[in-house]
Amino acid sequence: MEILEETVTLSEKRQYLTTRRRRDLANDLFIWALRSIALGAIALVLAVILIIIVKGAPAISIEFLTSPPTEGMTSGGIYPMIRGSVLLLTGTFLIALPLGILGGIIPYCGNPQHAAGGSRERLHRLLHVRRTN
Numbered sequence: 354m355e356i357l358e359e360t361v362t363l364s365e366k367r368q369y370l371t372t373r374r375r376r377d378l379a380n381d382l383f384i385w386a387l388r389s390i391a392l393g394a395i396a397l398v399l400a401v402i403l404i405i406i407v408k409g410a411p412a413i414s415i416e417f418l419t420s421p422p423t424e425g426m427t428s429g430g431i432y433p434m435i436r437g438s439v440l441l442l443t444g445t446f447l448i449a450l451p452l453g454i455l456g457g458i459i460p461y462c463g464n465p466q467h468a469a470g471g472s473r474e475r476l477h478r479l480l481h482v483r484r485t486n
Contacts, residue, residue, distance in 0.1 A: 420430030 417430045418435065419432050421433055422430035422431070
């Protein structure tokens with residue numbers, strides 16, 4: 354009876370190891386594929402930036418960057434587009450930053466598994482910065 358139990362245990366161990374190896378191999382292949390895709394995307398972006406720099410460098414000047422477009426947007430500069438991009442980025446940052454911070458604080462304060470006390474005390478503890486002298 355003991356020999357049969359050991360055989361079953363060894364069989365289960367072998368099956369577990371085989372399944373484990375298969376999973377590890379699948380994980381390694383998936384990670385390799387994701388890294389390859391990421392490196393390909395990075396290479397593509399760098400190639401586009403390099404082409405823009407090489408072919409566009411002679412046309413870029415301070416006047417081009419700081420003047421508005423003229424002649425029906427067919428010549429002139431790109432200052433209004435740069436200003437609009439900076440304003441859009443600033444507005445996005447000002448909206449996303451508080452939402453992201455609150456998105457991290459609210460679940461923490463509402464979770465009863467954290468330290469005892471009301472949510473106001475937990476929020477105070479979370480935001481409290483200790484000074485080390």
